[in-house]
Structure formats: C-alpha cells, structure tokens
Amino acid sequence: QQQVKQSPQSLIVQKGGISIINCAYENTAFDYFPWYQQFPGKGPALLIAIRPDVSEKKEGRFTISFNKSAKQFSLHIMDSQPGDSATYFCAASKHYKLSFGAGTTVTVRA
Amino acid sequence: SQTIHQWPATLVQPVGSPLSLECTVEGTSNPNLYWYRQAAGRGLQLLFYSVGIGQISSEVPQNLSASRPQDRQFILSSKKLLLSDSGFYLCAWSRDPTNEQYFGPGTRLTVT
Numbered sequence: 699q700q701q702v703k704q705s706p707q708s709l710i711v712q713k714g715g716i717s718i719i720n721c722a723y724e725n726t727a728f729d730y731f732p733w734y735q736q737f738p739g740k741g742p743a744l745l746i747a748i749r750p751d752v753s754e755k756k757e758g759r760f761t762i763s764f765n766k767s768a769k770q771f772s773l774h775i776m777d778s779q780p781g782d783s784a785t786y787f788c789a790a791s792k793h794y795k796l797s798f799g800a801g802t803t804v805t806v807r808a
Numbered sequence: 809s810q811t812i813h814q815w816p817a818t819l820v821q822p823v824g825s826p827l828s829l830e831c832t833v834e835g836t837s838n839p840n841l842y843w844y845r846q847a848a849g850r851g852l853q854l855l856f857y858s859v860g861i862g863q864i865s866s867e868v869p870q871n872l873s874a875s876r877p878q879d880r881q882f883i884l885s886s887k888k889l890l891l892s893d894s895g896f897y898l899c900a901w902s903r904d905p906t907n908e909q910y911f912g913p914g915t916r917l918t919v920t
Contacts, residue, residue, distance in 0.1 A: 729907075732907070732909075739916070740913060741898050741900075741913050742852070742898070743911070744908060744910060747907075791907040794840055794857075794902060794907055795854060795857060796907075796909060797854075798851040798852045798853075800851045801849075801851050
C-alpha cells in the first residue's frame with residue numbers, strides 16, 4: 699500500500715516555465731516532508747523539506763507548499779532550466795523512516 | 809563533511825549466487841543507516857534500517873538480509889539471488905534526531 703501518492707508521472711515544461719508536482723498522504727503521523735531530485739544512474743539528492751507547522755518554504759527557485767488540512771503538498775520549480783531535467787520524489791517521514799512517492803520525471807525543453 | 813560510499817557500482821550475478829553489497833559513511837558517528845531498492849522507473853522501497861551496531865529492522869520480507877558490523881558500515885547480503893532481486897540498491901544515512909536522509913551513489917544489480 700503506497701502511503702504517498704504523487705502526480706503527474708511525467709511532465710514537460712519549456713525553459714523559464716513553472717513545474718508543479720503534487721503529493722498526497724493519508725497518515726497524519728507523518729511529521730517531515732522532503733523532496734528529492736534524482737538524475738539517471740545517481741542516488742537521490744535532498745532538495746528541500748518542510749514540516750507540517752509551516753505552510754510554505756522557499757529555497758531559490760524551489761518552493762514547497764503544504765496544506766495540512768487537505769493532507770497535500772506540492773513542489774513548484776520556478777524559471778525551469780534544462781539542468782532541472784530529472785526525476786523528483788516526494789516523501790513523508792514517521793519515526794525517521796521515509797515513505798516515497800512513485801516519482802515525477804521532469805523534462806525542460808530549451 | 810560527511811561522505812557515503814557504496815560498492816560495487818555495478819554488479820551482474822547469476823541466479824542462485826550469493827550477494828554482498830557494502831556501504832560506509834565517513835565524517836559522522838552513530839548514524840542511522842538504511843537500505844533501499846529502486847526498481848526501474850519506480851520509487852524507493854525501504855528494505856532495512858539500523859539505529860546502531862547489531863540493530864537491524866526489516867521492513868519487507870524478502871530474500872535479503874542486512875548486517876551492521878561497525879558503527880559506519882552497513883552490508884546487504886543474500887545467500888541465493890533471485891531474478892526479482894535485480895534493481896538499484898541505495899544506502900542512506902541520517903543523523904538522529906533529524907529526519908534528513910542522505911543517499912549514496914547506489915549499486916546497479918542485474919541478476920541473470
């Protein structure tokens with residue numbers, strides 16, 4: 699049973715556009731929500747993370763929006779660049795264990 | 809700074825052969841350690857985690873086992889590989905009590 703549902707499976711965006719990836723969870727015990735970026739053949743890299751007492755967190759071009767009542771959170775990539783082309787995973791943590799979404803492959807067209 | 813190593817980077821093994829993958833972390837002490845498996849085009853599945861030497865928790869019943877013989881060393885093993893064991897194996901560490909997990913470069917295992 700997948701505890702974190704992620705959509706879309708893939709998306710294509712033009713350079714300079716906005717990429718939006720959505721995740722939803724059911725378990726209200728989750729207390730930490732990170733996003734990871736993974737390039738082909740590499741391990742995932744921690745991109746940005748948020749805790750449920752915060753509704754938004756921004757780091758550079760990456761922003762997490764968190765809606766605790768709806769049990770949803772999303773990643774926004776502003777001014778998307780070709781170097782952002784990668785697979786993005788959302789995750790949720792309980793007792794230091796992460797449950798991952800299935801991933802979203804983002805392709806940025808120049 | 810902390811560094812996590814995995815080896816080998818790639819491995820091709822026949823069905824029924826044994827397996828040993830190694831993960832080591834440098835620059836920190838008493839880390840939490842994790843083994844994940846990632847099937848092609850899929851998310852990450854937690855296999856094992858360890859909060860200390862000799863302490864291993866299994867998340868998924870399978871053909872694999874894990875051991876932690878030293879504080880910063882984590883080993884994934886199998887006595888007899890199955891075709892379904894093929895995948896990308898990732899080791900990760902975190903520093904208690906934070907939840908931030910940092911991943912190694914991974915091992916690509918192909919069972920033939």
